[in-house]
Amino acid sequence: MDSVSRDVEILKKIMSVDDEIAFSSNHVNSMKEIINSKILLVEKLKEKIDIVKKKKENEEKNIAVENDKISVYESQLANAKSKIDNVLSEREFEALNEQIEVSTISIELCKKNIKRIVDLIQDYNGEIDEFNFKIKCINDEIKKIEDQVSLIFADSNEKIDVLAERRCALLDELGSDTRVLYESTKNNSTNGIAIVSVVDGFCGGCFLTVTKQKRLDILQHDRIVLCESCGSILVDVVNTDEDSCISG
Numbered sequence: 001m002d003s004v005s006r007d008v009e010i011l012k013k014i015m016s017v018d019d020e021i022a023f024s025s026n027h028v029n030s031m032k033e034i035i036n037s038k039i040l041l042v043e044k045l046k047e048k049i050d051i052v053k054k055k056k057e058n059e060e061k062n063i064a065v066e067n068d069k070i071s072v073y074e075s076q077l078a079n080a081k082s083k084i085d086n087v088l089s090e091r092e093f094e095a096l097n098e099q100i101e102v103s104t105i106s107i108e109l110c111k112k113n114i115k116r117i118v119d120l121i122q123d124y125n126g127e128i129d130e131f132n133f134k135i136k137c138i139n140d141e142i143k144k145i146e147d148q149v150s151l152i153f154a155d156s157n158e159k160i161d162v163l164a165e166r167r168c169a170l171l172d173e174l175g176s177d178t179r180v181l182y183e184s185t186k187n188n189s190t191n192g193i194a195i196v197s198v199v200d201g202f203c204g205g206c207f208l209t210v211t212k213q214k215r216l217d218i219l220q221h222d223r224i225v226l227c228e229s230c231g232s233i234l235v236d237v238v239n240t241d242e243d244s245c246i247s248g
């Protein structure tokens, strides 16, 4: 086997090792993303609770205001009642009687207001309980996912270590020019992918068309072929559609 063919075979093995490493770390990362989105949800619910608590505090202040009013009306009422038996004129009697009526109605009104506010506060408490229950459920879910992640993480770290060792051994087998090419391609790549196949005429890295000449070059192993668009090393030509062929 000539040196290019040998290197291409090794590059294909490195490609599958790289894919496995990417798969292992992606799995953990996607679970961490789910956890983060749930944490955000909890934060939003806590903000909602704070808003409801503020409303509740305001209403509690309103109850205090109504109670103060009741005290004033009650002393007015007591004052009028104490005087009414000793009035000197009809006019004075009328005035005190009116005072008693107004105070009594006002006290009733304040009590009604307090009852309405107490009902409102009860509604707010219900809302807060509901939000807290949701937070508890989400936190339980987060805990479950975190447990899974730590299991998978330990497992995948071990796996990635083994895969990285395998990649090192494969790199040592490559010709020095190809090895340098692989390392610079990997370092320049935005997603860490250095080696891909051409699938149905498209580069597996950037999904742009690879020319017929390049596809022939890849199959003939005359040289190591790179994608013109993304710079990935192209090691194989794969056709998923049985009818298509290299001339397609």
Ligand SMILES: [Zn+2]
Pocket (backbone or CB within 6 Å): 203, 204, 205, 206, 207, 208, 227, 228, 229, 230, 231, 232
């Ligand atoms: Zn490409």
